[in-house]
Amino acid sequence: MKVDVLIIGAGPAGMAAALAAAPSGASIAVLDDNPVPGGQIWRDGPQARLSEKARRLRRALAEERNIQVLSGTRVVAVAGPRRLLLEDAERGGLMGYDKLILCTGARELLLPFPGWTLPGVTGAGGLQALIKGGLPVAGERIVVAGSGPLLLASAATARAAGANVLRVAEQAPLSALAGFAARLPRWPGKVAQAIGLFDARYRASSHVLAALGSDRLEAVRLQQGSGIVEVPCDRLACGFGLIPNIQLGQALGCRIEKQAIAVNDWQACSLDDHYAAGECTGFGGSELAMVEGAIAGHAAVGRRDKARALWPRRRRWQAFADALAQSFELDPKLKNLAQADTLVCRCEDVPYADLANRRDWTDAKLHSRCGMGACQGRVCGTASQFLFGWTPPAPRPPLAPTRIETLLLLEQEET
The missing domain is CATH 3.50.50.60 (FAD/NAD(P)-binding domain)
Structure with a gap:
């Protein structure tokens, strides 16, 4: 064709x-x-x-x-x-x-923190997609954390589906959010949108420290200003921008x-x-x-x-x-969320300690299986760029899991 x-x-x-x-x-x-x-x-x-x-x-x-x-x-x-x-x-x-x-x-940009692989922890946009696809969340206690307008949109989707949104934790400081709000009248439609998405449980200068639980998520530990709070919940939706x-x-x-x-x-x-x-x-x-x-x-x-x-x-x-971009710039302290045993590559179970002293992405792959799993570095590659400043891996074909008969078409094309 x-x-x-x-x-x-x-x-x-x-x-x-x-x-x-x-x-x-x-x-x-x-x-x-x-x-x-x-x-x-x-x-x-x-x-x-x-x-x-x-x-x-x-x-x-x-x-x-x-x-x-x-x-x-x-x-x-x-x-x-x-x-x-x-x-x-x-x-x-x-x-x-x-x-x-x-x-x-x-x-979504997903950053590793202790407990982020527990069942019940998803991306903020990921939770939105799951709910739209039919995931029942009515009556569930949900915490949304990370950075950017997607947090409020995700919280609104969860509330509309009957969930109890306990906290929306935004890592950006109040001063940055106030400056952004002051500029919003330049785009009147965005003012109305912001008012419609407003959540009284929204907190600035707040970010996730750890997801707590044994077999699945039971609570979230948050840095809120200068203090630390723990919020019992059933789900955590966490995303740090796009x-x-x-x-x-x-x-x-x-x-x-x-x-x-x-x-x-x-x-x-x-x-x-x-x-x-x-x-x-x-x-x-x-x-x-x-x-x-x-x-x-x-x-x-x-x-x-x-x-x-x-x-x-x-x-x-x-x-x-x-x-x-200016208002929701990520705080460098988020680079310190992961601990030595926190998995960075979830597909291949590669912890932070195995990557922290590597020179670059290639060096990390030579000494571990980082980026060699199903997502092909889409999650750990972008996380490593934020954590270590590494250039993400260049894509190699196939760009997604593919049937062998489809790949054979490439050989036929060359012939």
């Missing part, structure tokens, strides 16, 4: 890119590993409450005859120039393209800057006819993702006047992204 424009990711950026490119008449394919478009922010499920904006975008995608949405499909390898190896639940296949737009989003998903961009050879795919004013990557938009180019929220996606979509089909007209809106939301 071959298309004029291939878009990887059907979140806000990918949906906006497809709809922007559609009027050109180009053949467009939108590929995503979720069952339906929406990405993580508009994830569907039995307990999901989709916004009208998400529903409207889905309808618009379905109405465009030159847009094909390939749900439940993922990229597993680069098969050659402008060709990717794909796989869905039933089969693998090759996809060719003239233009590519990467809208691969972001994932990390751009750049693996496919790296595999293609796109230039990476500041842990994100580097783009120019047209959202173009360092490779000709390759673009990127949304959180794979840096975290900034759905509004920034959508305008970046629209710019990339217009630019990919040669509608540069349409793309340029969106630059002022992008600048407005980029300013919001910059304010987020």
